[in-house]
Amino acid sequence: xxxxxxxxxxxxxxxxxxxxxxxxxxxxxxxxxxxxxxxxxxxxxxxxxxxxxxxxxxxxxxxxxxxxxxxxxxxxxxxxxxxxxxxxxxxxxxxxxxxxxxxxxxxxxxxxxxxxxxxxxxxxxxxxxxxxxxxxxxxxxxxxxxxxxxxxxxxxxxxxxxxxxxxxxxxxxxxxxxxxxxxxxxxxxxxxxxxxxxxxxxxxxxxxxxxxxxxxxxxxxxxxxxxxxxxxxxxxxxxxxxxxxxxx
Numbered sequence: 001x002x003x004x005x006x007x008x009x010x011x012x013x014x015x016x017x018x019x020x021x022x023x024x025x026x027x028x029x030x031x032x033x034x035x036x037x038x039x040x041x042x043x044x045x046x047x048x049x050x051x052x053x054x055x056x057x058x059x060x061x062x063x064x065x066x067x068x069x070x071x072x073x074x075x076x077x078x079x080x081x082x083x084x085x086x087x088x089x090x091x092x093x094x095x096x097x098x099x100x101x102x103x104x105x106x107x108x109x110x111x112x113x114x115x116x117x118x119x120x121x122x123x124x125x126x127x128x129x130x131x132x133x134x135x136x137x138x139x140x141x142x143x144x145x146x147x148x149x150x151x152x153x154x155x156x157x158x159x160x161x162x163x164x165x166x167x168x169x170x171x172x173x174x175x176x177x178x179x180x181x182x183x184x185x186x187x188x189x190x191x192x193x194x195x196x197x198x199x200x201x202x203x204x205x206x207x208x209x210x211x212x213x214x215x216x217x218x219x220x221x222x223x224x225x226x227x228x229x230x231x232x233x234x235x236x237x238x239x240x241x242x243x244x245x246x247x248x
Contacts, residue, residue, distance in 0.1 A: 037196040038130040040189065041247070042214075044202030045135040045142050045156070047078075047223040049149070051112040054137045057105050058097045066094055080205035080228055084136060085178040092159075092170060099140075099165035106144035113145065114222065116241040121149045123244060130195075134185050136176040136206055155185050182206055183213045197248060201240075208232055216248055
């Protein structure tokens with residue numbers, strides 16, 4: 001009798017666990033159905049949300065000769081003439097930026113913000129878009145601009161400094177340090193957030209690379225109208241004030 005009772009209790013406990021799992025799964029499924037999928041509006045930072053290229057401004061601090069060398073490398077990469085990875089680390093080795101210089105560039109981003117960026121970002125957020133930044137620039141420098149715009153998530157490259165604020169390297173594993181990196185980040189966001197739509201806005205060829213993995217790629221040409229981007233973008237605008245009219 002004892003054995004039969006024990007068997008019944010085990011079976012009963014197993015059934016309860018089974019039904020609890022079913023109920024929990026049903027609640028989770030219902031929650032997922034009840035929460036609408038986000039719409040992602042993703043901006044490049046340099047020459048899009050701001051008129052400057054952060055890496056070039058870091059070079060400017062080191063003098064005109066270094067600025068000229070780095071600016072040429074940046075333009076060649078953004079025009080798609082050379083791979084991003086061919087110049088990414090090299091530019092930093094030439095500049096050897098200090099932590100105080102990166103903070104300085106953070107302030108410059110805000111001073112040189114695209115005139116309609118704040119209005120457009122606020123308007124997009126009110127219309128239900130989740131706004132993000134994906135950049136081949138540096139997270140520490142971009143963060144102040146993102147905070148100014150109310151943008152929570154910044155996908156960008158981390159710089160490393162020693163205790164004295166001297167340059168100690170960068171996150172060379174981060175996707176946007178190489179060609180094809182921005183589509184990789186977009187695909188990760190798609191897996192993570194399951195968005196209903198993704199729109200990317202940017203001026204460079206590295207931004208254009210996202211075209212196959214987003215619902216709409218919008219080329220931007222207020223500061224640098226790159227021919228390849230202008231030719232291949234689904235839509236092309238010359239100021240962010242035009243963006244609301246092209247959003248799906």
